[in-house]
Amino acid sequence: MVSALCYWRLLSRISVLDAHNRSQLNRSPYSMPRVLSVDSLTHRAQGRDEGALCETIHLSLVCMGQCTRHITPMLKSLLHHRQNPLHFHLIVDFASEKMLNKFFDTWDLPDVKYSCYNAQYELPKVAWIPNSHYSGVYSFFKLLYTDVLPKSLEKVIVLDSDLTFLSDVAELWSMFKNMTDEQLLGLVENESNWYYEADRWPALGRGFNTGVMLLNLRKIHTTTNWTLLWREAVNFNIKKLTKTSLGDQDVINAIIHNHPQIVYNIGCQYNVQMSTQTLAKNCYGQDMRSVKIIHWNSPRKYAVDVKDADFFRNSHLFYVNIDGNLLKKKLHRCYTPEIATTSLNNSSNLCVSFHAMAHAKLRTHIYYMDYAYNQIDAFDVTLVLQLSMDRLHFFERFVKYWEGPISAAIYLSDCELKELEVFIQEYSSTLSMRRNIGYHLVFKHDSAHYPVNYLRNVALEHVNTPYVFLMDVDFVPMGDIYQHLRQAIKLTNPYPQKKCLVVPAFETARYRASPPRTKMALLARLRAGRGRDADVAPFRLQEWPKGHRATNYSRWIDATKPYEVDWEPDYEPYLVVHRTVPLYDTRFSGFGWNKVSHIVELRAQGFKAVVLPDAFVVHTTHAPSAGIVAFRANKYYRICLAQIKQEFLNDLTRKYNVSFDIVSGKKKYDEYADIAKNLFLNEAKDGV
Structure with missing residues (x-):
């Protein structure tokens, strides 16, 4: 369940927004964000004819590099208010394309389509323009929309990623019909005196802000040479001004300065700009609830300190924390066909919930934090882990002892995102300086058991080394285990011989015990104690001896070279294996047989189990998980598992x-x- 703290944060946002709603009952239904309610949205839909509701609205934004986590609050706010089917046209590079495909496929939103256009090779067309904008070459991409988007697309709303929607995007879409034949673009006036200052690019008055833009592609293709227009504007002005400060916004304003007839002036409330020098107050006055779209266009983004920023920041935080699964509800019926997907909510009995996990989609956000790891050779190995937020301290501990790459799937709720970011970036000096950790987030679904094998598959699928070390997070590895495993892979050559390298598992039953870091220290602790009073023992020797008995600990004590063991029923060792290993069976969720099932399939495929003589990990004791409690307490849980x-x-x-x-x-x-x-x-x- 979502933590009490998360609920408190979300409810505090809802209470503020709900109070605003009650005070504005006589205003337009689009005047401000409201608490997500399918009933209220259905009521809003009744005021529009079915044809308008069923028209697809086309939207586009640039999402290159590590962009996905930055666009999510904007998408949530847009989806909250929308009634129409949507089609997102996403301008991507190789890295973000992979992230966005996973992001949208697993979110599985009704009446939402998306297309990715890999424009990595288009960037040289604008990379030559001198620029001081913090977004670098990406700040010019609006100049290239006519080259990248398909010619069949007639019109599109172009959006920046740092927006918060407080109204239905259909209001913008309806403005296309108000544009004259000469008007190619729809923009909101810039809400600062930037272009009045010396050494600025030419603009009409205060100029226009390009964070929200209506783009009539059909008119542009048939009436102008867009590429020639922007190149002429750049070449003419760059001689005097030497560089742009605001990227494509400077260039587009220069074009409008020379051709004012091409712009349609959108009302200021559709792009209320939270820049450090904003004059946005002139737009909405004392009526902050009349704002339709907030634009966080300061380099400080949501931390900007300007008038009324706290009020608008509250709306942004509402969308940061809201459960994205709530936005999967279908709001109306159109001609758009329904896509049959497995529902986790239709779980009238326990066994149904197990079966549903075999085909369920859980919203997944891969590579949430910055990731960079390319120094890979034929013997490299990635640590593959899954965890929930209450295991973060275990994860940090493991990372201290593992210098190699890591692929970690984390199960959490939307309102735990900030907690995760703070822990990684501010709290943990160990995690904050690492860039070889792939953080893959899987968002909670209340109707699902803990999706342990789903999480393992997410982590396993996003590995770029030849080998993987399949582990659990609540262990401490021996010293220098990463280099030890690399050397073992080099010596044993597991892949062509279908070998799984077994890393023996031990445990300490004492909460404050310091796990041994060398085999010599481990053996000394093993010999010092016997039976239930032992300080260190083979993992789960008393509770579940079948789980690791096949490792043959007696032989391991004196072993100096790898040795093969037989697969036995219920054997669940921790393995180093080639990344082409089969995925885990996701029917096994919660506690019980989730690792064993994977081992059984390896056995069926003809893999051999080879125990490493000098490698080991040590489990540290902790409170039992909710899955273990359910397994022990619920007879029907055990029957369904069987x-x-x-x-x-x-x-x-x-x-x-x-x-x-x-x-x-x-x-x-x-x-x-x-x-x-x-x-x-x-x-x-x-x-x-």
Whole structure:
């Protein structure tokens, strides 16, 4: 569940916005943001004819580099107020294209389409222009829209990423019909005296701000040579002014200065600019609720200190914290066909919720923080982890002892994002200086068990080294384990021989115990204690000996070279394996058999288990997870888990033509196996 702190933050935003709503009942329904309500949005839809509601609105923005986390609050605010189907035209580079595909595919929004246009190779067309804007060459990209967007696209609303919508974007879209034949662009006047100052690019009066722009592409293609227009403007002015300060905004204002007939003047409330020298107060006066779109165009962005900034910042924070899953509700019925996706909400019984996870989409944001790691060779290995926010301190501890690349999937809610950012960037000196950690965020869904294997797959799919170290976060590794594993990979050559390298797992039962960092220290601790009073012991030796017994700890103590062991039922070691390893089965969510199922499939594929003689990890004790509590307390949870095991083994039998049984020798896997098998057979007879 979302933490109490998150709810408190969100409710505090809602209470303020709701109070504003009540005070403005007699105003336009588009005058300010309101708490997300499908009923209220449906009511708003009744005021417009079905044809207008079903018209697709085309929107475009530049999203290059590490942009995705910056555009999310803007998208939430836009989606909150929209009623129409939307089509986003996203200008991307190689890095952001991968992020955005995952972002939109897993968000799975109704009546929303998107197209990506990789414009990496278009940037040289504008890279030659001298520029001092903090966005660098990306600040010129609005000059290239006619080159990149398809000729079939007639009109589009171009948006900056630093906006907060307080009204329906359809209001902007409707303005296209008001433009004359000569008007190619729709813009809001610049709300500062910037262009009145000396050594500025030419502009009409205060000039125009390009953060919100109506672009009639059909008219531009048929009536002008856009490329010639902007090149002439640049070449003429650059001789005197030497560089641009505001990127494409300077150039577009110079074009408008020479051709004033091409611009349609949009009302100021559709681009209220929060710059350090803003004159926006002249636009809305005392009526802050008349603002339609806030533009955070200061270099300080949401930290800008200007009049009324706190009021507008409150609206921005509302959209930072709001659960993005709420925006997946369909607001109306149009001609747009429904896409059938697996729902996690239709979970009338526990077993249905397990099965739903096999095909569920959870909103996923890959590479949330800056990532850079390219020094890869044939023996490199990435640490693959999954965790929830309450395990961040474990994650930080592991990172201290792992210098190599990491791919970490983190399960969290929207209102925990700020907490994550602060922890990484400000609280932890260990994490703040690392750039070889891929943070992949998976957002919570209240109807799902903890999606442990879904998270593992997200982390596993976004690895760029040949090998992966599949681990859990609540361990401490031996000293210098990264270099040790690289050397082991080099010596054993696992991939062509289908070998999985087993890293033996131990545990300490004492909360404040310092885990051993060398094999010599580990062996000394093992010999110093025996039985339940041992300071260090093989992992889960008492609670679940089958989980790691096959590692053969007695042999490992004296081993000096790798040795092969047999796969045994319920074996779940921690492995180093090639990244082409099969993904985890996502039916196993919550506690139970989530790692074992993966090991069983490796066995079915013919992998061998080879134990490394000098590598190890040590588990440190902590409170049991919610999944373990549910497993222990709920009989039906255990029965459903046994049913999933049976289904999984049957699937493997068909897939790999191998034989599995839920019994091992004369002993059953667990006491619920027969019950689960009968449930499964009854479902098959009924055609369920």
